[in-house]
Amino acid sequence: xxxxxxxxxxxxTLMVFLAALWxxxxxxxxxxxxxxxxxxxxxFAVSLNLLLGTTGLVxxxxxxxxxxxxxxxxxxxxxxxxPFALALPAAWLGAAGFALVFGFFCVRLTKIYFAMLTxxxxxxxxxxxxxxxxxxxxxxxxxxxxxxxxxxxxxxxGLDGLRVSDRFYxxxxxxxxxxxxxxxxxxxxxxxxxxxxxxxxxxRAAFIGVNVRRYELAAFVVAGGFAGLAGALFGIxxxxxxxxxLYWTKSAEVMIMAILGGMEHFWGPxxxxxxxxxxxxxxxxxxxxxxxxxGVILLVLLFAFPGGIVGxxxxxxxxxxRRGGGRQSA
Amino acid sequence: MRRMGALVVAxxxxxxxxxxxxxxxxxxxxxxxxxSGPAAVYGVPVTKGAELAVADINAxxxxxxRKLELLERDSKANADEAVRLSRELILKNNADFLIGTLxxxxxxxxxxxxxxxxxxxxAPTAKTIQLTGPxxxxxxxxxxxxxxxxEGRTGATLVARWKDVKRVATIAPDxxxxxxxxxxxxxxxxxxxxxxxxxxxxxxxxxxxDFTPFINAQMGKRPDAVFCDVYxxxxxxxxxxxxxLGYFKAINYRLADGGEVGSVDEARALGADYPFGLxxxxxxxxxxxxxxxxxxxxxxxxxxxxxxDPYGSxxxxxxxxxxxxxxxxxxxxxxxxxxxxSKALLGLTFDTPVGKxxxxxxxxxxxxGEFWGEMVKDEHYPFAIMKEPKYLAQGPLTN
Numbered sequence: 029x030x031x032x033x034x035x036x037x038x039x040x041t042l043m044v045f046l047a048a049l050w051x052x053x054x055x056x057x058x059x060x061x062x063x064x065x066x067x068x069x070x071x072f073a074v075s076l077n078l079l080l081g082t083t084g085l086v087x088x089x090x091x092x093x094x095x096x097x098x099x100x101x102x103x104x105x106x107x108x109x110x111p112f113a114l115a116l117p118a119a120w121l122g123a124a125g126f127a128l129v130f131g132f133f134c135v136r137l138t139k140i141y142f143a144m145l146t147x148x149x150x151x152x153x154x155x156x157x158x159x160x161x162x163x164x165x166x167x168x169x170x171x172x173x174x175x176x177x178x179x180x181x182x183x184x185x186g187l188d189g190l191r192v193s194d195r196f197y198x199x200x201x202x203x204x205x206x207x208x209x210x211x212x213x214x215x216x217x218x219x220x221x222x223x224x225x226x227x228x229x230x231x232r233a234a235f236i237g238v239n240v241r242r243y244e245l246a247a248f249v250v251a252g253g254f255a256g257l258a259g260a261l262f263g264i265x266x267x268x269x270x271x272x273x274l275y276w277t278k279s280a281e282v283m284i285m286a287i288l289g290g291m292e293h294f295w296g297p298x299x300x301x302x303x304x305x306x307x308x309x310x311x312x313x314x315x316x317x318x319x320x321x322x323g324v325i326l327l328v329l330l331f332a333f334p335g336g337i338v339g340x341x342x343x344x345x346x347x348x349x350r351r352g353g354g355r356q357s358a
Numbered sequence: 359m360r361r362m363g364a365l366v367v368a369x370x371x372x373x374x375x376x377x378x379x380x381x382x383x384x385x386x387x388x389x390x391x392x393x394s395g396p397a398a399v400y401g402v403p404v405t406k407g408a409e410l411a412v413a414d415i416n417a418x419x420x421x422x423x424r425k426l427e428l429l430e431r432d433s434k435a436n437a438d439e440a441v442r443l444s445r446e447l448i449l450k451n452n453a454d455f456l457i458g459t460l461x462x463x464x465x466x467x468x469x470x471x472x473x474x475x476x477x478x479x480x481a482p483t484a485k486t487i488q489l490t491g492p493x494x495x496x497x498x499x500x501x502x503x504x505x506x507x508x509e510g511r512t513g514a515t516l517v518a519r520w521k522d523v524k525r526v527a528t529i530a531p532d533x534x535x536x537x538x539x540x541x542x543x544x545x546x547x548x549x550x551x552x553x554x555x556x557x558x559x560x561x562x563x564x565x566x567x568d569f570t571p572f573i574n575a576q577m578g579k580r581p582d583a584v585f586c587d588v589y590x591x592x593x594x595x596x597x598x599x600x601x602x603l604g605y606f607k608a609i610n611y612r613l614a615d616g617g618e619v620g621s622v623d624e625a626r627a628l629g630a631d632y633p634f635g636l637x638x639x640x641x642x643x644x645x646x647x648x649x650x651x652x653x654x655x656x657x658x659x660x661x662x663x664x665x666x667d668p669y670g671s672x673x674x675x676x677x678x679x680x681x682x683x684x685x686x687x688x689x690x691x692x693x694x695x696x697x698x699x700s701k702a703l704l705g706l707t708f709d710t711p712v713g714k715x716x717x718x719x720x721x722x723x724x725x726x727g728e729f730w731g732e733m734v735k736d737e738h739y740p741f742a743i744m745k746e747p748k749y750l751a752q753g754p755l756t757n
Contacts, residue, residue, distance in 0.1 A: 058449035065442065159533060166534040168488045169437060171466035172473075262438075267470040270437035270463040309446065316393040316432045 040295060041212060045205040052194035061265075062309070064197045066302045067204045068262045073285040073297030074211055075254035080283070081291035082215055083247045084227030085135075086143045088279050089150030090255055092130070095274030097123040097256025099157060099164055102173045102269035112176030116203075116260050123256020124249050126153075131248035135241045138230075147276060154274035169270030173263055200261050207254055212294060214250060223247050288329060290336020299337050384427040385420070385694050387412075387684065388447030390440050390458045390468065396591065397435035400673050401460050403623070403665075404482055405430055407674030408457065410664045411681035421688045426681070429453055435460065437467040444471040453477070454694050457680045462486040462535055472498045478687070478696045478703070482680040483673070485509065487538060490722050497700045501723045502680050502715070503641075506535060508727060509616040510542025512750040513585050516614045516637060516730055517543075518550040523582040523612060525557045529572060529596075530587035532561035539587045539616055547585075557581050562588070562596075569596045573605050584609055589617025593624060597633050611635035620733055621672030625741040632742040634735050639728040640747070642675040642712060645739060648746035657711035669739075679710040683717070713749070727751035 051063045072094055079085040101119035104110040110118075130149040137145055157164045164170060178195040181187045187195065214220050226233045226240055234240050263269040272278075281304070289300025307325060311318045333340030389408060392401035412426045420426060429451055433440040440459055447453040448471070456472055456479040459465040465484030472479035473496040480500045481489060487505050488494060504512075517526060526547065530536030540559070547554055558579035560572040573596075576584070588596050593615065600606060606613060613636040618624065620638030622645055644658055657678070661670045683703070688694055691702035707716040715724040731744035 056449065058446060061442075061445050061449070161534055161537070165488070167462050168466055168486045168534050169463045171488075171494060172470045266438050266441045266467065267474065268437065268441070268467045270467060272437045272463055309442070312432055312443070313446070316430070318432060319394060 041205055041209045044298075045201060048201055049198070052190060052197060057191070057193065060194050060197045062305065064193075064200050064261075064265050066305050067197075067200050068258050068265060069282070069285060069301035069305060070298040071204045071207050071261075072255055072258040073282050073289070073301045074208060074294070075251045075258065076282050077286045077291050077294075077297045078211060078215065078223075078247055078251040078254075080286055081293075081296070082220060082227065083223040083244060085244060085247070086139075087134075087146040087248075087251075088143045088276070088283070089130075089146035089148070089153075090251070090282060091274055091276065091279040092146075092150035092153040093123040093127050093252035093255035094259035094262070094278070094282075095153060095157060095269075095271075096126050097259030098263035098269045098273050099170070099259075100256070101260030102170050102263040103163065105176075105264070106170055106173050112264075116257065119260035120253050120257045123259065124253030127249045127252025127255075128245070131245045131252070135244040135248065147279070150274065150279060151276060154271060154276070157274055158271040164269075164271070167271055169268055169272075170263075171268040173266075173268055175264060175267075196265065200265070203257070203261065207257060208298075211250075211254060215294065219243075219246070284326065288326065288336055290333070290338035290340075290342075292335055293338040293342065296336045296338040303337060384425050385422075385455075385688070386427050386429055386447075386451060386453045387681070388444065388451065388453030388456045388458070389428050389430045390433040390443040390447070390456070390464070391430065392435035392460050392464075393430070393432040395435055397460055399590070399623070400483065401433075401435070403671035403673040404458075404460070404677035406665050406671070407661070407677030407679075408482075408681050409677075410661060410674065411678040411685075413664070414660075415681070415685055421685045422692070422694065424694075426685070428681075433459065433464055435464065437461075437463040440464040441467050441471055444468045445475075448475045448477055455479070455684055455696065455699070457482060457677075457684065459484055462488075465489050466494060469494060469496070469499045472496075476696055478684070478700050480680045480684055482676040485535065488534075495722060498696060499722055500683075500700075500703055500717055502676060502683060502726065503724075504726045504728055505723065506538035507542040508725065508751075509587070509639075510539040510544075510585075511546045512639065512727055512730060513539075513587075513614045513616040514543045514546035514550055515750055517547060517583055517585060517612075518554075520583055520612055524554060525580065525582045526554050526585065527558035527560070527576050527579060527581035527583075528556065528585045528587075529560040529562065529576060530585075531564045531566075531589075531592065533564055536561070536587045540585065543585050543616075562592070564592065566592060567595065569599045570603070573600050573603055577603070577605060577608055581609060583612035583614070586613055586615040587617050588615065589619055590624070591627075593617065593619045594627050594631075597628055598631055601631065601633055606633045606636060611637075613637065614730075615639070618672065618728075620729070620731060620744050622669055622741070622743075623671050623673065625733065625743065626669065629741050632733060634733060634742055637730060637732050638744075639730045639750075640672045640744065641728060642672045643729050643731065643744040643747040644670045644672050645736075645743045646747060647734075647736065647743055651712065653709075654711045675711060679708075679715070682710065683708045683715070725751070 052060050076090045079087050097119040100122040101115045104115040134145045175192050181195045230240050285300035285304050286297040290296030311321045391405050392398050412428045416425045431443045459468050465481045478498050482502045485505050490501050528540045530540045558576050560576050562572050615638040618640050620640040686708040687699045687703040691698040703717050704719045707714050727750050729747035730750045731747040733742040734745045736743045
């Protein structure tokens with residue numbers, strides 16, 4: 029984001045949304061599932077990157093808000109029959125609320141202590157979900173979360189004959205696109221600039237009168253809210269909510285997505301999410317030694333592109349442009 | 359950079375490689391199972407058992423003239439990965455049926471996907487009662503394993519036979535599996551032996567590294583016998599810590615463990631550290647001292663040759679029998695259509711190496727019990743073996 033190039037003027041969110049819209053018609057049923065998973069993971073990874081890339085806060089417990097959102101939405105929809113239109117905002121607010129409480133303590137610490145405390149809170153959230161049999165279903169989870177009622181979609185032209193999973197894909201895509209656009213605005217706003225200033229030099233930001241903790245907490249809450257939204261969509265997509273969603277390994281996974289794609293760029297985590305989902309599904313189809321293969325591929329990618337995939341691409345484009353420009357001036 | 363390009367192209371080519379390579383005529387069984395991480399200790403032997411059954415059936419010409427094909431995938435003991443794999447297996451790899459899953463979250467998660475896609479799903483090992491509970495039962499789900507109710511009841515049947523026992527304690531992992539099994543145990547022991555008093559209950563967490571405080575607290579209550587549901591690696595830790603404290607000796611080895619610590623796998627993990635003399639269960643004792651059924655003897659020899667393992671595993675039989683049950687269902691239905699096979703499986707009796715099992719028409723379960731016996735030292739083996747395994751079903755006081 030620090031390197032301005034003309035690409036910033038292109039409405040990428042809209043373009044990606046319009047391109048991805050065609051998956052149910054052009055791809056197979058399985059491709060639609062894959063697309064839904066990528067869209068949800070992309071939102072999750074971008075929400076983490078608001079902390080990681082923009083504010084410079086390394087959170088190892090971001091999965092907590094994802095899981096809390098999933099449980100709130102799943103419990104409301106399955107246990108209480110609340111419609112999706114209410115359950116989704118509830119998941120969002122609930123996750124943001126927990127982020128406010130946990131974040132209040134976390135932002136009091138810095139660096140590795142901050143990271144450890146976020147991890148501790150996420151493991152507490154996991155342990156509660158794993159044990160609270162009466163509400164969360166404990167280790168057996170909450171299977172059979174219903175799809176939202178999407179019959180209204182058949183009133184729209186062209187969406188008549190679609191399956192419920194295809195309709196849910198379109199809904200997810202639209203919600204993720206709106207969320208990404210909102211996050212993009214937030215990062216580009218004076219508030220977002222202030223977060224970047226905090227990342228670059230928190231002491232200096234404090235000296236010019238910025239309440240660093242309050243800004244960090246605000247970023248934590250916004251990121252938690254969008255993670256909760258992603259979690260709510262994931263619970264419905266997977267047709268169930270399970271304590272596995274909150275386990276720390278998932279925090280590591282989303283962090284790999286952000287770093288792999290490039291955490292210095294807004295679209296980096298999106299590319300990282302798509303890459304990791306595709307890699308995972310290809311490798312697990314061929315070998316049970318997937319951790320080894322995935323590890324080697326990640327190692328090579330990270331060494332070849334230290335700025336992530338998007339970082340590497342941007343560097344390449346800039347290099348080509350400089351070369352082109354050099355010739356013109358010669 | 360150029361090499362990177364080649365790698366990316368190779369990955370893309372792999373991504374686009376068509377799946378049609380397998381012969382069209384095979385019957386495909388999707389098999390999501392933990393094959394990596396700690397749960398692989400159970401997942402791998404179950405998979406080997408299924409492979410053995412597929413090899414056996416194919417050697418005899420397959421089912422309905424078609425060969426079986428097992429599509430094994432690593433579920434990573436993770437509910438969302440199991441869901442993703444099940445969708446991939448059904449939609450992309452055209453799996454006709456699903457067998458698999460191990461943990462208590464994977465099985466209900468995959469069950470929902472089986473229902474959505476109208477594909478028969480047989481869970482070989484999952485014990486959670488919720489899987490086939492009235493709220494989650496649907497025509498396509500079947501369970502081969504016993505469940506936590508049966509586990510608690512068979513444990514109670516055994517403890518009830520110890521006539522001089524009056525004070526009983528329980529120790530089990532603090533999550534649904536342990537809680538459900540202990541609840542069933544207490545419910546049943548109170549019916550079978552009203553004179554027995556529950557004097558203590560301990561709930562260590564899953565993956566507990568120090569059992570000492572739980573053991574000391576329990577010994578302080580002076581129980582005559584213990585119902586235990588700690589299993590796997592946790593039981594190894596418990597046994598090693600409880601032995602020096604004199605725990606087993608204090609209860610005169612009257613400990614009934616319902617968590618398959620009578621399996622040859624667990625016995626091998628503990629070796630000479632096994633608390634010889636306690637009582638436990640196994641799906642298949644593998645090493646059978648006493649009157650071994652000839653079918654079992656043949657199966658175990660076959661398994662040992664197939665896996666090149668000198669002793670075998672008590673879990674392989676679950677994968678083996680699940681495939682055999684499905685094959686029997688297809689033969690009865692005369693079809694590989696899941697709607698027809700699911701109807702055929704109801705009430706179907708099929709052979710396993712340890713006797714016949716039947717899918718209950720109401721619960722879709724086999725109501726399978728387990729083999730219980732005293733774990734003793736044997737000069738022929740470097741680990742504990744089950745003395746005269748006895749098949750215990752739900753006991754005389756069924757619901």
